[in-house]
Amino acid sequence: MTTAPTSGIDLFADDVLVDPYPAYAELRELGAVVHLPENGVHALTRYDAIRAALADWESFSSTSIAFNPMADEALTGTSLASDPPAHTQLRAALTENLSPRALRGLKGRIETKADALVAELVEKGSFEAIDALARAFPLEVVADLIGFTGHVRDNMLRWGQAAMQVLGPMNQRTAESFPIAGELYAWCSQVRADDLAEGSxxxxIFDAEARGAIPPDTAGHIIHQYLGAGVDTTIAAIGNIVALFARHPEQLALVRENPSLVPAAFNEALRLWAPVHAWGRRATKDVTVDGTVIPAGAKVAILFGAGNHDPRHYDDPDTFLVERNPVDHLSFGYGPHGCAGQGLARLEAHAVIDALARRVERLVLGPETRVPGNITRSIDTLPVLEVIPA
Ligand code: HEM
Structure with a gap:
């Protein structure tokens, strides 16, 4: 057994955040575990090591998922930041309202909305895809899901972005985002059933609290988790879908010819460009991974995107191939904390891909821009200069 190899890479440097894939490749070649003194973490870089760690909550605790202690403290008691057995009950309350049964009623509405929005954009002929589609659509879906009205709808984007940003190390991005994440927290702490639309x-969730089906004072926290975990990530994923299909019209053509490829195409988009860059765990004891020891108490960084591009697991991992259907990609995590909202994310993304495939033959892009983000990796602006309709 050896200690981990060391690298000078800074996971949260601007250039790494904008394009982490060269850094991921370098780290993966050094080892399944690499010590990064710059960030004070042991990074997990290879597919097998990441998947095994996500399943092993006894060795890799979720009580420290953020990269700064203030955010870890703020998350105490949430599902994301707890271990079994407490996690099991918290998660049950979270997932009940996102189960396939709960979502069944939403499917038709989500599909109709996606189709109408894509039809309108195709008709316009040119548009900025992040504001007009990647942000507009999930914000509307989540607002309707939770039953937001009035000014809260206007804050969802800022709140959702800040909730992810504050999980990074204490850099400028994190410091600037704390007050905004605090607004979200404050709003969720005082929201009442009457503030939310009837039937949402x-x-x-408030009715469940009133019935005693979930513990007192948890409804607001559940809504906080939906917004914190479900807004920025889905926006990133939908922006990525538009960019990938525009860059690879031959892959869009495959989905157009065979619409049953829609779920496979979303899996491949998630695998190729993971919306979540890095996520934390804490080693509860000395843990050996691939012959390397992670010492007890060490902060661990899970690099989902590095695992998704591991050539030990996927052939030709840097290529976008909708027929690959990588159902085992790591972008939704895995194991006890595997994304509780993936059913909703899939409904939204499948509806968008389906509408694009039916209505668009090709999209001509202008240059995209990216703004570095600590945790969510997303495109900031994506001009579609021309639409060649189907
Ligand atoms: C493409 C979009 C999404 C991506 C890439 C994504 C990614 C993830 C990842 C990687 C985790 C695992 C965290 C861990 O292992 O500690 C996670 C957990 C979670 N996600 Fe998502 N997510 C997405 C959409 C959503 C949506 C739409 C919602 C809710 C409305 C949501 C709610 C949650 C919750 C509540 C958890 C915590 C589950 C637990 O602690 O047991 N996510 N997500």
Whole structure:
């Protein structure tokens, strides 16, 4: 057994955040575990090591998922930041309202919305895809799901972005985002059933609290987790879909010819460009990974995107191939904390891919821009200069 190899890479440097894939490749070649003194973490870089760690909550605790202690403290008691057995009960309350049964009623509405929005954009002929589609669509879906009205709808984007940003190390991005994440937290702490639209899933969570089906004072926290975990990530994923299909019209053609490829195409988009860059764990004891010891108490960084591009697991991992259907990609995590909202994310993304494939033959892009983000990796602006309709 050996200690981990060391690298000078800074996971949260601007250039790494904008394009982490060269750094991921370098780290993966050094080892399945690499010590990064710059960030004070042991990074997990290879597919097998990441998947095994996500399943092994006894060795890799979720009580420290952020890269700064203030955010870890703020998350105490949430599902994301707890271990079994406490996690099991918290998660049950979270997932009940996002189960396939709970979402069944939403499917038709989500598909109709996606189709109408894509039809409108195709008709316009040119548009900025992040604001007009990647942000507009999930914000509307989540607002309707939770039953937001009025000014809260206007804050969802800032709040959702800040909730992810504050999980990074204490850099400028994190410091600037704390007050905004605090607004979200404050709003969720005082929200009442009456503030949410009748018949919404959000109102249902309050009804469950009133019935005693979930512990007192948890409804607001559940809504906080939906917004914190579900907004920025889905926006990133939908922006990525538009960019990938525009860059690879031959892959869009495959989906157009065979619409049953829609779920496979989303899996491949998630595998190729993971919306979540790095996520934390804490080693509860000395843990040996691939012959390397991670010492007890060490902060661990899970690099989902590095695992998704591991050539030990996927052939030709840097190529976008919709027929690959990588159902085992790591972008939704894995194991006890595997994404509780993936059913909703899939409904949204499948509806967008389906509408694009039916209505668009080709999209001509202008240059995209990216702004570095600590945790979510997303495109900031994506001009579609021309639409060649189907
Ligand atoms: C493409 C979009 C999404 C991506 C890439 C994504 C990614 C992830 C990842 C990587 C985790 C695992 C965290 C861990 O291992 O500690 C996670 C957990 C979670 N996600 Fe998502 N997510 C997405 C959409 C959503 C949506 C739409 C919601 C809710 C409305 C949501 C709610 C959650 C919750 C509540 C957890 C915590 C589950 C637990 O602690 O047991 N996510 N997500």
């Amino acid at each position: 899933v959000g109102r249902g």
